[in-house]
Amino acid sequence: MSAVNDQQDIKREKILEASYQRFLHYGYSKTTMNEIAGDLSMSKALLYYYFPDKSELYMAVMRKLASDYLKQLEDKFGHFTDLREAFLFQVNTHHEFIVNNYNFFDFFRLNEQNLPDTIWEIVGHIREAEIKLLAGAIQSEVEKGNLKPVANPIEIVEVFLDALHGIKVGGSLSYKKLNFPHKEHLNEIHNKRLLLIDIFVKGLK
Amino acid sequence: MSAVNDQQDIKREKILEASYQRFLHYGYSKTTMNEIAGDLSMSKALLYYYFPDKSELYMAVMRKLASDYLKQLEDKFGHFTDLREAFLFQVNTHHEFIVNNYNFFDFFRLNEQNLPDTIWEIVGHIREAEIKLLAGAIQSEVEKGNLKPVANPIEIVEVFLDALHGIKVGGSLSYKKLNFPHKEHLNEIHNKRLLLIDIFVKGLK
DNA sequence: AAATTGATAGTTTTGTTAAAAAAGTCAGGT
DNA sequence: ACCTGACTTTTTTAACAAAACTATCAATTT
Numbered sequence: 001m002s003a004v005n006d007q008q009d010i011k012r013e014k015i016l017e018a019s020y021q022r023f024l025h026y027g028y029s030k031t032t033m034n035e036i037a038g039d040l041s042m043s044k045a046l047l048y049y050y051f052p053d054k055s056e057l058y059m060a061v062m063r064k065l066a067s068d069y070l071k072q073l074e075d076k077f078g079h080f081t082d083l084r085e086a087f088l089f090q091v092n093t094h095h096e097f098i099v100n101n102y103n104f105f106d107f108f109r110l111n112e113q114n115l116p117d118t119i120w121e122i123v124g125h126i127r128e129a130e131i132k133l134l135a136g137a138i139q140s141e142v143e144k145g146n147l148k149p150v151a152n153p154i155e156i157v158e159v160f161l162d163a164l165h166g167i168k169v170g171g172s173l174s175y176k177k178l179n180f181p182h183k184e185h186l187n188e189i190h191n192k193r194l195l196l197i198d199i200f201v202k203g204l205k
Numbered sequence: 206m207s208a209v210n211d212q213q214d215i216k217r218e219k220i221l222e223a224s225y226q227r228f229l230h231y232g233y234s235k236t237t238m239n240e241i242a243g244d245l246s247m248s249k250a251l252l253y254y255y256f257p258d259k260s261e262l263y264m265a266v267m268r269k270l271a272s273d274y275l276k277q278l279e280d281k282f283g284h285f286t287d288l289r290e291a292f293l294f295q296v297n298t299h300h301e302f303i304v305n306n307y308n309f310f311d312f313f314r315l316n317e318q319n320l321p322d323t324i325w326e327i328v329g330h331i332r333e334a335e336i337k338l339l340a341g342a343i344q345s346e347v348e349k350g351n352l353k354p355v356a357n358p359i360e361i362v363e364v365f366l367d368a369l370h371g372i373k374v375g376g377s378l379s380y381k382k383l384n385f386p387h388k389e390h391l392n393e394i395h396n397k398r399l400l401l402i403d404i405f406v407k408g409l410k
Numbered sequence: 411a412a413a414t415t416g417a418t419a420g421t422t423t424t425g426t427t428a429a430a431a432a433a434g435t436c437a438g439g440t
Numbered sequence: 441a442c443c444t445g446a447c448t449t450t451t452t453t454a455a456c457a458a459a460a461c462t463a464t465c466a467a468t469t470t
Contacts, residue, residue: 007413008412008413011413032460032461033461033462033463034461034462042414042415043414043415043416044415044462045414045415045416045463045464045465046413046414046415048462048463048464049412049413049414052463053462053463054461054462054463155400156404158397159372159397159400159401159404162368162371162372162373162397163367163368163369163371163372163401164368165371166368166369166370166371166372167364167367167368167371168367168370192363192364192367195360195361195364196364196368198408199361199364199405199408200404200405200408201408202407202408203403203404203405203406203407203408212442213441213442216442237431237432237433238432238433238434239432239433247443247444248443248444248445249433249434249444250434250435250436250443250444250445251442251443251444253433253434253435254441254442254443257434258433258434259432259433259434411470412469412470413469413470414467414468414469414470415465415466415467415468415469416465416466416467417464417465417466417467418463418464418465418466419462419463419464419465420461420462420463420464421461421462421463422459422460422462423459423461424457424458424459424460425456425457425458425459426455426456426457426458427454427455427456427457428453428454428455429452429453429454429455430451430452430453430454431451431452431453432449432450432451432452433448433449433450433451434447434448434449434450435447435448436444436446436447436448437445437447438443438444438445439442439443439444439445440442440443440444
């Protein structure tokens with residue numbers, strides 16, 4: 001029985017992998033279930049045997065990505081020598097995550113508003129995990145005596161994450177609003193975020 | 206000749222005022238030129254005598270709002286006792302500005318993406334003025350010796366404004382993305398921004 | 411029984427067209 | 441120079457059919 005489930009799990013993994021590639025290269029709406037099935041030389045109906053619908057398939061891929069991303073963070077947290085290092089690692093890891101999977105998030109850019117709630121559950125889950133880790137890092141620094149005691153670490157981390165999220169490519173001319181930044185701007189944004197970290201950390205010390 | 210132009214200017218003002226009321230109550234797309242003309246008991250054609258088109262009319266109102274807003278800021282800047290006070294005034298004034306004219310910006314929410322470039326010119330102009338004022342405040346504090354010298358005040362102010370802009374209503378559950386925040390959330394956002402100011406200012410000291 | 415598929419049903423997107431509404435123009439009047 | 445009614449052009453809306461795609465299921469294979 002466990003062997004059977006192993007087989008099933010392997011096939012599910014294969015489907016997730018193929019779907020990921022399609023979504024990454026063509027985005028959500030320009031990927032059809034037929035194409036995914038074709039890539040795997042299986043019938044479309046079989047996809048529906050493993051996953052309830054297209055949206056759930058996308059979410060499953062996304063959950064996997066999110067889980068990998070969070071694992072990266074969790075593995076390193078708890079081993080930092082100061083807060084700046086922790087913030088830096090968070091921002092760098094996040095940057096890498098976005099750069100590597102940029103096209104996968106086409107879905108976000110297209111729908112922009114009114115995305116399915118499941119998406120927001122995942123986003124919310126990532127955010128909560130990040131908050132927990134970063135708040136923990138602050139707490140840890142406080143206990144080590146490197147930081148003066150803080151009333152509400154979580155509140156601070158929330159502001160920190162929002163602030164990071166708000167960093168856009170500037171220059172007033174090209175200051176068009178766009179929830180999801182263009183790929184060419186990611187590096188400039190990243191650099192600005194590093195500056196924000198410096199100011200922020202110094203303000204907390 | 207100047208009397209004639211005075212008359213013209215008065216009429217232009219009346220048109221701007223009537224348009225402002227319409228845009229504020231019904232938003233851009235649900236306001237028609239006929240209605241504005243009706244409010245003023247004039248023919249639609251006359252509106253086109255004073256303004257080239259609807260979009261330019263909207264921009265003219267917006268420029269007026271922007272100018273009033275900036276005047277508010279400029280009048281007070283230069284008279285602050287510390288940086289925190291300056292930042293606070295900027296954020297409070299901005300908050301008030303958004304709350305008072307909330308519905309006027311329907312235009313932004315509806316079109317979201319691909320707004321006419323003229324809009325971005327105005328937004329960019331406001332932003333540049335804000336940057337100038339805030340960077341000046343930083344410079345002034347440096348000269349007073351209250352702040353240690355800073356490499357690039359403008360860069361810092363840009364990060365500050367972006368960070369403020371990024372503050373959204375949190376709670377992970379209701380963490381849906383929305384460029385333009387809902388009216389009910391404005392106060393919560395404002396409070397978070399006050400916290401950001403505290404951290405930021407302390408980090409610069 | 412679990413895994414798989416071809417055929418098919420149901421839904422969303424896309425394209426077409428016509429009518430309605432609104433933007434924008436202009437010749438002519440004060 | 442200021443103003444308008446009548447007119448033209450453009451944009452929005454609604455309705456509808458065709459196409460593309462999602463999703464289902466009875467039947468078949470392993």
